[in-house]
Amino acid sequence: MKKGLLIIISGPSGVGKGTVRDFFMKDNSLNLTYSISMTTRKPRENEVDGVDYLFVSKEAFEKAIENGELLEWAEFVGNYYGTPLCQVERLRNEGKNVLLEIEVQGAQQVSEKVPDAITIFMIPPTMDELENRIRGRKSEAEEVIQERLAKAEKEMKLIKDYKYVVCNDDPELAAQYIGLIVKRHMNLAKDE
Template sequence: MKKGLLIVLSGPSGVGKGTILKEFVNDPELNLAYSVSMTTRKMRPGEVEGVNYNFVDRPAFEQAIRDGELLEYAEFVGNYYGTPLKNVEKLRAEGKNVLLEIEVQGCQQVMEKCPDALTIFIIPPSMEELEKRIRGRGTEPEEIVQQRLSKANREMELVDQYKFIVCNEDPKLAASIISLIIKRHME
Protein backbone atom coordinates (compact mmCIF):
# COMPACT_ATOMS: atom_id res chain seq x y z
CA MET A 1 0.00 0.00 0.00
CA LYS A 2 1.24 3.47 -0.93
CA LYS A 3 2.04 5.69 2.04
CA GLY A 4 -0.31 8.66 2.38
CA LEU A 5 0.71 12.28 1.99
CA LEU A 6 1.36 14.56 4.92
CA ILE A 7 -0.44 17.84 4.14
CA VAL A 8 0.13 20.91 6.30
CA LEU A 9 -2.34 23.78 6.16
CA SER A 10 -0.88 26.76 7.98
CA GLY A 11 -1.16 30.51 8.28
CA PRO A 12 -1.77 33.26 10.80
CA SER A 13 -4.49 33.04 13.42
CA GLY A 14 -7.79 34.30 12.01
CA VAL A 15 -6.90 33.72 8.36
CA GLY A 16 -9.73 31.18 7.97
CA LYS A 17 -7.93 27.83 7.95
CA GLY A 18 -10.89 26.11 9.61
CA THR A 19 -13.44 27.69 7.28
CA ILE A 20 -11.48 26.61 4.19
CA LEU A 21 -10.95 23.14 5.60
CA LYS A 22 -14.71 22.58 6.01
CA GLU A 23 -15.12 23.12 2.26
CA PHE A 24 -13.01 20.12 1.20
CA VAL A 25 -12.25 17.87 4.18
CA ASN A 26 -15.07 15.44 3.33
CA ASP A 27 -14.21 15.09 -0.39
CA PRO A 28 -13.81 11.30 -0.82
CA GLU A 29 -11.43 11.77 -3.77
CA LEU A 30 -8.86 13.33 -1.44
CA ASN A 31 -8.76 10.34 0.94
CA LEU A 32 -8.13 12.68 3.86
CA ALA A 33 -7.73 11.91 7.50
CA TYR A 34 -7.74 14.96 9.76
CA SER A 35 -5.24 14.79 12.56
CA VAL A 36 -6.77 16.22 15.72
CA SER A 37 -4.29 18.39 17.59
CA MET A 38 -3.78 18.46 21.33
CA THR A 39 -4.02 21.71 23.29
CA THR A 40 -3.94 23.07 26.81
CA ARG A 41 -6.26 25.98 26.00
CA LYS A 42 -9.84 26.04 27.24
CA MET A 43 -12.59 24.74 25.01
CA ARG A 44 -14.50 27.48 23.14
CA PRO A 45 -18.30 27.42 22.81
CA GLY A 46 -19.34 24.93 20.12
CA GLU A 47 -16.07 22.98 20.17
CA VAL A 48 -16.13 19.23 20.75
CA GLU A 49 -13.48 17.16 22.56
CA GLY A 50 -11.72 14.83 20.11
CA VAL A 51 -13.16 16.66 17.10
CA ASN A 52 -11.74 20.19 17.29
CA TYR A 53 -8.92 19.34 19.69
CA ASN A 54 -7.91 16.88 22.34
CA PHE A 55 -8.02 19.14 25.40
CA VAL A 56 -5.43 18.23 28.07
CA ASP A 57 -3.86 19.92 31.06
CA ARG A 58 -0.37 21.41 31.00
CA PRO A 59 1.38 18.56 32.89
CA ALA A 60 0.00 15.97 30.43
CA PHE A 61 1.14 18.02 27.44
CA GLU A 62 4.61 18.57 28.90
CA GLN A 63 4.90 14.82 29.51
CA ALA A 64 4.06 14.19 25.83
CA ILE A 65 6.87 16.61 24.86
CA ARG A 66 9.39 14.83 27.14
CA ASP A 67 8.33 11.43 25.78
CA GLY A 68 8.80 12.53 22.14
CA GLU A 69 5.15 11.83 21.36
CA LEU A 70 4.57 14.99 19.28
CA LEU A 71 5.37 15.57 15.60
CA GLU A 72 5.29 19.29 16.36
CA TYR A 73 4.21 21.64 19.09
CA ALA A 74 4.13 25.33 19.90
CA GLU A 75 3.25 27.52 22.82
CA PHE A 76 1.19 30.63 22.20
CA VAL A 77 -0.53 33.06 24.58
CA GLY A 78 0.13 30.71 27.48
CA ASN A 79 -1.22 27.54 25.84
CA TYR A 80 0.40 24.59 24.12
CA TYR A 81 -0.76 23.20 20.77
CA GLY A 82 0.67 20.04 19.21
CA THR A 83 0.23 17.05 16.89
CA PRO A 84 0.42 13.50 18.29
CA LEU A 85 3.00 11.62 16.17
CA LYS A 86 1.67 8.07 16.60
CA ASN A 87 -1.71 8.86 15.05
CA VAL A 88 -0.15 10.60 12.02
CA GLU A 89 2.17 7.66 11.34
CA LYS A 90 -0.66 5.14 11.68
CA LEU A 91 -2.95 6.98 9.27
CA ARG A 92 -0.22 7.50 6.64
CA ALA A 93 0.73 3.82 6.84
CA GLU A 94 -2.93 3.01 6.08
CA GLY A 95 -2.62 5.07 2.88
CA LYS A 96 -4.59 8.04 4.18
CA ASN A 97 -3.54 11.58 3.28
CA VAL A 98 -3.10 13.16 6.70
CA LEU A 99 -4.10 16.79 7.01
CA LEU A 100 -2.64 18.99 9.73
CA GLU A 101 -4.08 22.44 10.44
CA ILE A 102 -1.28 23.97 12.49
CA GLU A 103 0.50 27.19 13.37
CA VAL A 104 3.57 28.39 11.47
CA GLN A 105 5.98 27.49 14.30
CA GLY A 106 4.70 23.91 14.24
CA CYS A 107 4.96 23.70 10.47
CA GLN A 108 8.64 24.59 10.64
CA GLN A 109 9.17 21.57 12.92
CA VAL A 110 7.23 19.33 10.51
CA MET A 111 9.32 20.56 7.54
CA GLU A 112 12.49 19.57 9.42
CA LYS A 113 11.18 16.10 10.34
CA CYS A 114 9.23 15.40 7.13
CA PRO A 115 10.75 17.22 4.14
CA ASP A 116 8.24 15.43 1.86
CA ALA A 117 5.31 17.22 3.56
CA LEU A 118 3.02 19.18 1.26
CA THR A 119 3.03 22.61 2.94
CA ILE A 120 0.35 25.20 2.13
CA PHE A 121 0.35 28.70 3.63
CA ILE A 122 -2.96 30.57 3.75
CA ILE A 123 -2.64 34.34 3.51
CA PRO A 124 -5.34 36.96 4.15
CA PRO A 125 -6.35 39.40 1.39
CA SER A 126 -4.82 42.13 3.60
CA MET A 127 -3.65 42.62 7.16
CA GLU A 128 -6.63 44.93 7.72
CA GLU A 129 -8.98 42.09 6.77
CA LEU A 130 -7.12 39.71 9.10
CA GLU A 131 -7.54 42.15 12.00
CA LYS A 132 -11.25 42.47 11.21
CA ARG A 133 -11.64 38.66 11.28
CA ILE A 134 -9.77 38.26 14.58
CA ARG A 135 -11.79 41.03 16.22
CA GLY A 136 -15.00 39.65 14.71
CA ARG A 137 -14.63 36.45 16.73
CA GLY A 138 -15.26 38.44 19.89
CA THR A 139 -13.73 35.66 21.98
CA GLU A 140 -10.55 37.28 23.25
CA PRO A 141 -9.47 40.38 25.20
CA GLU A 142 -7.62 43.23 23.44
CA GLU A 143 -4.22 42.10 24.77
CA ILE A 144 -4.61 38.69 23.06
CA VAL A 145 -5.89 40.31 19.85
CA GLN A 146 -2.74 42.47 19.77
CA GLN A 147 -0.51 39.43 20.40
CA ARG A 148 -2.22 37.55 17.54
CA LEU A 149 -1.78 40.49 15.15
CA SER A 150 1.88 40.93 16.09
CA LYS A 151 2.50 37.21 15.60
CA ALA A 152 0.66 37.28 12.24
CA ASN A 153 3.01 39.99 10.97
CA ARG A 154 6.04 37.86 11.87
CA GLU A 155 4.50 34.75 10.32
CA MET A 156 3.74 36.48 7.02
CA GLU A 157 7.50 36.93 6.59
CA LEU A 158 7.91 33.13 6.40
CA VAL A 159 5.62 32.43 3.42
CA ASP A 160 8.55 31.67 1.10
CA GLN A 161 9.38 28.55 3.16
CA TYR A 162 6.14 26.89 2.02
CA LYS A 163 5.61 24.92 -1.17
CA PHE A 164 2.30 26.68 -1.91
CA ILE A 165 0.67 30.00 -0.93
CA VAL A 166 -3.12 30.42 -1.21
CA CYS A 167 -5.01 33.67 -0.55
CA ASN A 168 -8.24 33.35 1.41
CA GLU A 169 -10.31 36.12 -0.11
CA ASP A 170 -13.05 33.60 -0.93
CA PRO A 171 -13.02 30.40 1.20
CA LYS A 172 -14.72 28.29 -1.50
CA LEU A 173 -12.16 29.34 -4.11
CA ALA A 174 -9.25 28.81 -1.70
CA ALA A 175 -10.61 25.33 -0.89
CA SER A 176 -10.88 24.48 -4.60
CA ILE A 177 -7.27 25.51 -5.18
CA ILE A 178 -6.05 23.45 -2.22
CA SER A 179 -8.08 20.43 -3.43
CA LEU A 180 -6.39 20.68 -6.84
CA ILE A 181 -2.94 20.92 -5.21
CA ILE A 182 -3.60 17.77 -3.18
CA LYS A 183 -4.97 15.83 -6.19
CA ARG A 184 -1.91 16.69 -8.26
CA HIS A 185 0.39 15.38 -5.53
CA MET A 186 -1.62 12.17 -5.16
CA GLU A 187 -0.84 11.24 -8.79
Template sequence: MKRGLLVVLSGPSGVGKGTVLKEFIDDPSLKLAYSVSLTTREKRPNEVEGVNYNFVSRDQFESAIKNGELLEYAEFVGNYYGTPLSTVNKLRDEGKNVLLEIEVQGCIQVREKCPDALTIFLVPPSMEELEKRIRGRNTEPEEIVQQRLAKANRELDMVGQYKYVVCNEDPKLAADIISIIIKRHMD
Protein backbone atom coordinates in the same frame (compact mmCIF):
# COMPACT_ATOMS: atom_id res chain seq x y z
CA MET B 1 -0.68 0.18 -0.24
CA LYS B 2 0.85 3.57 -0.96
CA ARG B 3 1.64 5.62 2.15
CA GLY B 4 -0.52 8.71 2.50
CA LEU B 5 0.66 12.29 2.14
CA LEU B 6 1.31 14.59 5.06
CA VAL B 7 -0.42 17.89 4.24
CA VAL B 8 0.32 20.94 6.38
CA LEU B 9 -2.08 23.89 6.30
CA SER B 10 -0.93 27.00 8.15
CA GLY B 11 -1.78 30.65 8.26
CA PRO B 12 -2.21 33.44 10.76
CA SER B 13 -4.98 33.34 13.33
CA GLY B 14 -8.20 34.63 11.79
CA VAL B 15 -7.23 33.90 8.18
CA GLY B 16 -10.08 31.39 7.91
CA LYS B 17 -8.28 28.04 7.97
CA GLY B 18 -11.29 26.33 9.54
CA THR B 19 -13.74 27.88 7.09
CA VAL B 20 -11.65 26.85 4.06
CA LEU B 21 -11.03 23.41 5.52
CA LYS B 22 -14.78 22.75 5.83
CA GLU B 23 -15.09 23.25 2.07
CA PHE B 24 -12.83 20.31 1.16
CA ILE B 25 -12.23 18.06 4.19
CA ASP B 26 -15.10 15.69 3.30
CA ASP B 27 -14.17 15.29 -0.39
CA PRO B 28 -13.69 11.50 -0.67
CA SER B 29 -11.36 11.85 -3.66
CA LEU B 30 -8.79 13.55 -1.40
CA LYS B 31 -8.68 10.61 1.09
CA LEU B 32 -8.11 13.07 3.92
CA ALA B 33 -7.87 12.32 7.60
CA TYR B 34 -7.77 15.34 9.89
CA SER B 35 -5.24 15.06 12.65
CA VAL B 36 -6.74 16.44 15.84
CA SER B 37 -4.15 18.44 17.79
CA LEU B 38 -3.55 18.41 21.52
CA THR B 39 -3.86 21.70 23.38
CA THR B 40 -3.66 22.95 26.93
CA ARG B 41 -5.94 25.93 26.30
CA GLU B 42 -9.50 26.11 27.57
CA LYS B 43 -12.25 24.78 25.34
CA ARG B 44 -14.30 27.47 23.58
CA PRO B 45 -18.10 27.16 23.86
CA ASN B 46 -18.60 25.86 20.29
CA GLU B 47 -15.71 23.36 20.34
CA VAL B 48 -16.01 19.59 20.71
CA GLU B 49 -13.44 17.41 22.48
CA GLY B 50 -11.77 15.05 20.00
CA VAL B 51 -13.11 16.99 17.00
CA ASN B 52 -11.60 20.47 17.29
CA TYR B 53 -8.84 19.54 19.74
CA ASN B 54 -7.94 17.01 22.37
CA PHE B 55 -7.82 19.14 25.52
CA VAL B 56 -5.13 18.03 27.99
CA SER B 57 -3.41 19.35 31.10
CA ARG B 58 -0.08 21.13 30.93
CA ASP B 59 1.54 18.20 32.77
CA GLN B 60 0.17 15.71 30.21
CA PHE B 61 1.44 17.85 27.33
CA GLU B 62 4.89 18.32 28.83
CA SER B 63 5.12 14.57 29.39
CA ALA B 64 4.34 14.00 25.69
CA ILE B 65 7.13 16.46 24.75
CA LYS B 66 9.60 14.74 27.06
CA ASN B 67 8.72 11.29 25.68
CA GLY B 68 9.09 12.35 22.02
CA GLU B 69 5.42 11.64 21.30
CA LEU B 70 4.80 14.81 19.25
CA LEU B 71 5.53 15.44 15.58
CA GLU B 72 5.48 19.16 16.34
CA TYR B 73 4.40 21.55 19.06
CA ALA B 74 4.31 25.23 19.84
CA GLU B 75 3.42 27.48 22.74
CA PHE B 76 1.27 30.53 22.12
CA VAL B 77 -0.27 32.98 24.60
CA GLY B 78 0.55 30.62 27.46
CA ASN B 79 -0.89 27.43 25.92
CA TYR B 80 0.65 24.48 24.14
CA TYR B 81 -0.57 23.07 20.81
CA GLY B 82 0.85 19.90 19.25
CA THR B 83 0.42 16.91 16.93
CA PRO B 84 0.60 13.32 18.22
CA LEU B 85 3.17 11.46 16.08
CA SER B 86 1.63 7.98 16.52
CA THR B 87 -1.73 9.12 15.11
CA VAL B 88 -0.13 10.69 12.04
CA ASN B 89 1.98 7.60 11.28
CA LYS B 90 -0.96 5.23 11.76
CA LEU B 91 -3.20 7.19 9.37
CA ARG B 92 -0.48 7.58 6.72
CA ASP B 93 0.32 3.87 6.91
CA GLU B 94 -3.39 3.20 6.22
CA GLY B 95 -3.01 5.17 2.95
CA LYS B 96 -4.82 8.24 4.21
CA ASN B 97 -3.60 11.75 3.46
CA VAL B 98 -3.16 13.35 6.87
CA LEU B 99 -4.05 17.01 7.15
CA LEU B 100 -2.43 19.09 9.87
CA GLU B 101 -3.77 22.55 10.60
CA ILE B 102 -0.83 23.98 12.54
CA GLU B 103 1.21 27.07 13.36
CA VAL B 104 4.22 28.24 11.33
CA GLN B 105 6.58 27.19 14.12
CA GLY B 106 5.10 23.68 13.95
CA CYS B 107 5.45 23.52 10.17
CA ILE B 108 9.17 24.15 10.43
CA GLN B 109 9.45 21.24 12.89
CA VAL B 110 7.41 19.00 10.57
CA ARG B 111 9.62 19.85 7.58
CA GLU B 112 12.68 18.81 9.59
CA LYS B 113 11.14 15.44 10.51
CA CYS B 114 9.14 14.86 7.29
CA PRO B 115 10.81 16.59 4.33
CA ASP B 116 8.16 15.08 2.03
CA ALA B 117 5.38 17.06 3.74
CA LEU B 118 3.16 19.11 1.41
CA THR B 119 3.09 22.59 2.95
CA ILE B 120 0.41 25.18 2.19
CA PHE B 121 0.20 28.67 3.70
CA LEU B 122 -3.15 30.48 3.71
CA VAL B 123 -2.88 34.28 3.55
CA PRO B 124 -5.53 36.98 4.06
CA PRO B 125 -6.40 39.41 1.27
CA SER B 126 -5.09 42.21 3.55
CA MET B 127 -4.08 42.88 7.16
CA GLU B 128 -7.19 45.05 7.54
CA GLU B 129 -9.39 42.09 6.59
CA LEU B 130 -7.49 39.81 8.96
CA GLU B 131 -8.00 42.23 11.86
CA LYS B 132 -11.71 42.46 11.02
CA ARG B 133 -12.02 38.65 11.10
CA ILE B 134 -10.18 38.31 14.43
CA ARG B 135 -12.25 41.03 16.06
CA GLY B 136 -15.44 39.59 14.57
CA ARG B 137 -15.02 36.43 16.64
CA ASN B 138 -15.63 38.38 19.87
CA THR B 139 -13.97 35.55 21.81
CA GLU B 140 -10.86 37.21 23.23
CA PRO B 141 -9.84 40.33 25.17
CA GLU B 142 -8.04 43.21 23.39
CA GLU B 143 -4.63 42.13 24.71
CA ILE B 144 -4.97 38.72 23.00
CA VAL B 145 -6.28 40.33 19.78
CA GLN B 146 -3.16 42.53 19.70
CA GLN B 147 -0.91 39.51 20.32
CA ARG B 148 -2.61 37.62 17.48
CA LEU B 149 -2.18 40.56 15.08
CA ALA B 150 1.50 40.98 15.98
CA LYS B 151 2.04 37.25 15.52
CA ALA B 152 0.24 37.34 12.16
CA ASN B 153 2.67 39.99 10.92
CA ARG B 154 5.63 37.79 11.91
CA GLU B 155 4.04 34.69 10.35
CA LEU B 156 3.37 36.41 7.03
CA ASP B 157 7.14 36.90 6.76
CA MET B 158 7.51 33.09 6.80
CA VAL B 159 5.63 32.31 3.57
CA GLY B 160 8.95 31.32 1.97
CA GLN B 161 9.00 28.25 4.24
CA TYR B 162 6.00 26.82 2.36
CA LYS B 163 5.73 25.08 -1.00
CA TYR B 164 2.38 26.77 -1.79
CA VAL B 165 0.73 30.05 -0.79
CA VAL B 166 -3.05 30.44 -1.23
CA CYS B 167 -5.03 33.66 -0.67
CA ASN B 168 -8.30 33.31 1.24
CA GLU B 169 -10.33 36.10 -0.26
CA ASP B 170 -13.06 33.60 -1.20
CA PRO B 171 -13.10 30.44 0.97
CA LYS B 172 -14.65 28.24 -1.74
CA LEU B 173 -12.00 29.29 -4.29
CA ALA B 174 -9.18 28.82 -1.75
CA ALA B 175 -10.54 25.34 -0.97
CA ASP B 176 -10.72 24.45 -4.67
CA ILE B 177 -7.09 25.52 -5.15
CA ILE B 178 -5.94 23.49 -2.14
CA SER B 179 -7.87 20.44 -3.43
CA ILE B 180 -6.10 20.71 -6.79
CA ILE B 181 -2.71 20.95 -5.06
CA ILE B 182 -3.38 17.83 -2.98
CA LYS B 183 -4.66 15.84 -5.99
CA ARG B 184 -1.56 16.72 -8.02
CA HIS B 185 0.64 15.28 -5.26
CA MET B 186 -1.41 12.11 -4.89
CA ASP B 187 -0.28 10.75 -8.27
Protein backbone atom coordinates in the same frame (compact mmCIF):
# COMPACT_ATOMS: atom_id res chain seq x y z
CA MET C 1 -0.26 -0.06 0.27
CA LYS C 2 1.31 3.32 -0.46
CA LYS C 3 1.96 5.59 2.49
CA GLY C 4 -0.38 8.58 2.59
CA LEU C 5 0.66 12.18 2.01
CA LEU C 6 1.28 14.61 4.83
CA ILE C 7 -0.33 18.00 4.13
CA ILE C 8 0.37 21.02 6.31
CA ILE C 9 -1.83 24.08 6.29
CA SER C 10 -0.74 27.00 8.36
CA GLY C 11 -1.08 30.73 8.41
CA PRO C 12 -1.94 33.52 10.79
CA SER C 13 -4.61 33.10 13.45
CA GLY C 14 -7.94 34.28 12.06
CA VAL C 15 -7.09 33.63 8.39
CA GLY C 16 -9.90 31.07 8.18
CA LYS C 17 -8.02 27.77 8.07
CA GLY C 18 -10.86 25.89 9.77
CA THR C 19 -13.53 27.34 7.49
CA VAL C 20 -11.58 26.43 4.36
CA ARG C 21 -10.78 22.99 5.78
CA ASP C 22 -14.49 22.30 6.26
CA PHE C 23 -15.03 22.80 2.52
CA PHE C 24 -12.27 20.60 1.11
CA MET C 25 -12.60 17.83 3.71
CA LYS C 26 -15.96 17.03 2.06
CA ASP C 27 -14.15 15.93 -1.12
CA ASN C 28 -13.84 12.15 -0.65
CA SER C 29 -11.58 11.82 -3.71
CA LEU C 30 -8.79 13.48 -1.68
CA ASN C 31 -8.70 10.53 0.79
CA LEU C 32 -8.10 13.04 3.59
CA THR C 33 -8.20 12.58 7.29
CA TYR C 34 -7.73 15.43 9.74
CA SER C 35 -5.11 15.05 12.41
CA ILE C 36 -6.56 16.50 15.57
CA SER C 37 -4.11 18.72 17.43
CA MET C 38 -3.63 18.67 21.16
CA THR C 39 -3.90 21.91 23.13
CA THR C 40 -3.95 23.23 26.67
CA ARG C 41 -6.23 26.18 25.83
CA LYS C 42 -9.87 26.17 26.85
CA PRO C 43 -12.43 25.23 24.18
CA ARG C 44 -14.18 28.08 22.37
CA GLU C 45 -17.95 28.04 22.03
CA ASN C 46 -19.03 25.16 19.76
CA GLU C 47 -15.63 23.40 19.89
CA VAL C 48 -15.79 19.73 20.80
CA ASP C 49 -13.04 17.74 22.56
CA GLY C 50 -11.75 15.01 20.26
CA VAL C 51 -13.23 16.70 17.17
CA ASP C 52 -11.74 20.20 17.02
CA TYR C 53 -8.84 19.59 19.42
CA LEU C 54 -7.73 17.18 22.09
CA PHE C 55 -8.05 19.46 25.12
CA VAL C 56 -5.54 18.39 27.79
CA SER C 57 -3.94 19.74 30.94
CA LYS C 58 -0.60 21.53 30.87
CA GLU C 59 0.91 18.62 32.81
CA ALA C 60 -0.30 16.02 30.29
CA PHE C 61 1.07 18.09 27.40
CA GLU C 62 4.46 18.56 29.05
CA LYS C 63 4.64 14.81 29.66
CA ALA C 64 3.96 14.20 25.92
CA ILE C 65 6.83 16.59 25.07
CA GLU C 66 9.14 14.87 27.53
CA ASN C 67 8.28 11.42 26.10
CA GLY C 68 8.85 12.51 22.47
CA GLU C 69 5.21 11.78 21.59
CA LEU C 70 4.68 14.90 19.46
CA LEU C 71 5.53 15.45 15.79
CA GLU C 72 5.58 19.17 16.52
CA TRP C 73 4.55 21.55 19.25
CA ALA C 74 4.51 25.25 20.05
CA GLU C 75 3.55 27.56 22.86
CA PHE C 76 1.43 30.61 22.10
CA VAL C 77 -0.30 33.09 24.39
CA GLY C 78 0.32 30.87 27.38
CA ASN C 79 -1.03 27.67 25.81
CA TYR C 80 0.59 24.65 24.17
CA TYR C 81 -0.45 23.28 20.77
CA GLY C 82 0.92 20.09 19.21
CA THR C 83 0.42 17.06 16.97
CA PRO C 84 0.46 13.52 18.39
CA LEU C 85 3.07 11.58 16.36
CA CYS C 86 1.57 8.08 16.70
CA GLN C 87 -1.78 9.21 15.31
CA VAL C 88 -0.19 10.75 12.18
CA GLU C 89 2.02 7.74 11.47
CA ARG C 90 -0.82 5.25 11.95
CA LEU C 91 -3.08 7.13 9.52
CA ARG C 92 -0.37 7.58 6.87
CA ASN C 93 0.55 3.90 7.10
CA GLU C 94 -3.13 3.09 6.46
CA GLY C 95 -2.75 4.99 3.16
CA LYS C 96 -4.68 8.07 4.30
CA ASN C 97 -3.61 11.57 3.33
CA VAL C 98 -3.18 13.33 6.67
CA LEU C 99 -3.96 16.99 7.07
CA LEU C 100 -2.25 19.03 9.78
CA GLU C 101 -3.63 22.49 10.49
CA ILE C 102 -0.83 23.92 12.59
CA GLU C 103 1.07 27.01 13.67
CA VAL C 104 4.01 28.27 11.61
CA GLN C 105 6.50 27.19 14.28
CA GLY C 106 5.08 23.66 14.18
CA ALA C 107 5.13 23.60 10.38
CA GLN C 108 8.86 24.35 10.46
CA GLN C 109 9.43 21.45 12.86
CA VAL C 110 7.43 19.03 10.70
CA SER C 111 9.15 20.16 7.48
CA GLU C 112 12.51 19.29 9.03
CA LYS C 113 11.31 15.83 10.10
CA VAL C 114 9.19 15.08 7.01
CA PRO C 115 10.82 16.83 4.01
CA ASP C 116 8.23 15.52 1.54
CA ALA C 117 5.35 17.16 3.43
CA ILE C 118 3.14 19.37 1.26
CA THR C 119 3.26 22.79 2.88
CA ILE C 120 0.50 25.33 2.23
CA PHE C 121 0.48 28.82 3.74
CA MET C 122 -2.91 30.51 3.86
CA ILE C 123 -2.95 34.30 3.71
CA PRO C 124 -5.73 36.84 4.24
CA PRO C 125 -6.70 39.22 1.42
CA THR C 126 -5.40 42.10 3.61
CA MET C 127 -4.10 42.55 7.15
CA ASP C 128 -7.14 44.77 7.89
CA GLU C 129 -9.42 41.88 6.92
CA LEU C 130 -7.42 39.57 9.19
CA GLU C 131 -7.92 41.96 12.11
CA ASN C 132 -11.67 42.12 11.37
CA ARG C 133 -11.88 38.32 11.42
CA ILE C 134 -10.01 38.03 14.72
CA ARG C 135 -12.14 40.73 16.34
CA GLY C 136 -15.27 39.14 14.88
CA ARG C 137 -14.71 36.05 17.02
CA LYS C 138 -15.41 38.17 20.14
CA SER C 139 -13.68 35.48 22.18
CA GLU C 140 -10.44 37.18 23.23
CA ALA C 141 -9.24 40.16 25.25
CA GLU C 142 -7.67 43.13 23.45
CA GLU C 143 -4.21 42.12 24.70
CA VAL C 144 -4.54 38.68 23.07
CA ILE C 145 -5.86 40.24 19.84
CA GLN C 146 -2.80 42.51 19.70
CA GLU C 147 -0.49 39.53 20.32
CA ARG C 148 -2.17 37.59 17.49
CA LEU C 149 -1.85 40.55 15.08
CA ALA C 150 1.83 41.08 15.96
CA LYS C 151 2.49 37.37 15.46
CA ALA C 152 0.65 37.45 12.11
CA GLU C 153 2.97 40.21 10.85
CA LYS C 154 6.00 38.01 11.65
CA GLU C 155 4.42 34.88 10.19
CA MET C 156 3.63 36.57 6.87
CA LYS C 157 7.38 36.93 6.33
CA LEU C 158 7.74 33.12 6.34
CA ILE C 159 5.72 32.58 3.15
CA LYS C 160 8.96 31.73 1.33
CA ASP C 161 9.32 28.58 3.47
CA TYR C 162 6.16 27.01 1.98
CA LYS C 163 5.66 25.14 -1.29
CA TYR C 164 2.27 26.78 -1.88
CA VAL C 165 0.46 29.99 -0.87
CA VAL C 166 -3.34 30.24 -1.00
CA CYS C 167 -5.26 33.47 -0.38
CA ASN C 168 -8.48 33.03 1.59
CA ASP C 169 -10.57 35.78 0.05
CA ASP C 170 -13.31 33.26 -0.74
CA PRO C 171 -13.22 30.12 1.45
CA GLU C 172 -14.87 27.88 -1.14
CA LEU C 173 -12.41 28.94 -3.86
CA ALA C 174 -9.44 28.58 -1.48
CA ALA C 175 -10.66 25.04 -0.71
CA GLN C 176 -10.81 24.24 -4.43
CA TYR C 177 -7.21 25.39 -4.88
CA ILE C 178 -6.06 23.24 -1.98
CA GLY C 179 -7.96 20.27 -3.42
CA LEU C 180 -6.13 20.72 -6.73
CA ILE C 181 -2.77 20.84 -4.93
CA VAL C 182 -3.54 17.58 -3.09
CA LYS C 183 -4.76 15.85 -6.28
CA ARG C 184 -1.58 16.88 -8.09
CA HIS C 185 0.56 15.27 -5.38
CA MET C 186 -1.63 12.16 -5.32
CA ASN C 187 -1.04 11.77 -9.07
CA LEU C 188 2.70 12.32 -8.65
CA ALA C 189 2.78 9.64 -5.91
CA LYS C 190 1.03 7.16 -8.27
CA ASP C 191 3.76 7.70 -10.86
CA GLU C 192 6.59 6.92 -8.41
